[in-house]
Amino acid sequence: MTNDLTESVAEQSDPLEVSVWRSAGDGGAFQAFKVPAQDSQTVLDVVAWIQQNEDPTLSYRFACRVGMCGSCAMMVNGQPRWTCRTHVRKVLDGNRIEIAPLRNLPVIKDLATDMDPFFDKWVAAEGVFHPSKSRDDAIEQINPASAPRARADAGIECINCSICYAACDSVASDPEYLGPAALNRAWTLFNDAKDDGAGVILDAVSAKGGCHACHSMGSCTHACPNELNPMASIAGLKREIAKSFFKRGKA
């Protein structure tokens, strides 16, 4: 017992060896930092410690620190993760951590990526609400147990963190591909009784770069910190498009 305690204190006293991606535009390189290890420490804590104690010019993004806002996602040892909810101990490689900006997005500076392409694709996938009623109409009654509502509910807890988008190899090889988050959003709206955009959604997601560019590799589902299943949402869209193709000869 005493030995265990001594070991754990000794482990804590070894500083973490942290490599952080530094860049301002094109190019860039990893910079090494030594960060004090603590018993309970997230990857975001590590980045914040570097910015507050070593280099105030380090750029990164965060807001809520409790896994709700989706702004602190970064590549941690090569995997996209929400850094505020990622324990250092869970991802340590020996005593090292490598922290880089999210994959598949342009880098603005250091760990901050330009999220515009990600959100532009949400709009391109018709991941926007299409109202069916005016303020004068009665509010639509939704049965929470209905099958379409259950399908929509399965995907609506997305926090727009772009982790699935960074994990996706199809996005990496096809820059026009809308990506798992946008298609998941389109699928939830397609199943939403209050949304009147089923037709435009199917047209949008069956165009070039749409859901057919997905190869069902499942990295999105594997990486999603909220344990959503964008791959299943995309499969749902493919099914609906195939049905629509036979009925209408188009999506």
Place this chain on the structure above:
Amino acid sequence: MTELRLYMAQRLSALVMAPLVLGHIAVMIYAIQGGLSAAEILGRTQGSVLWALFYGSFVIAVSVHAAIGLRTILYEWAGMRGGVLNGVALGICALLLAMGLQAVYAVTAT
């Protein structure tokens, strides 16, 4: 719309291929019982409309299916785009059709 048509064509050609692959394998296992000879195979296939249709539709489905699949790989991995991409994919489809249908003709014509 083009992408959707290609997607559907690839899925439908797979649907056609599935029973043909099983039939092809079953016949292979049956045919090699007691040795394999060209004469035996040609005896079965020559002049047979059924085998011409079986392998003819197989060749068409394979040509469509493989060309679309390779088109996707060339787009994602080789960076091909636009007319070049479609031209190469059509070329692959035409090559597979020509070689396959020639082979089908060779073993079924009398």
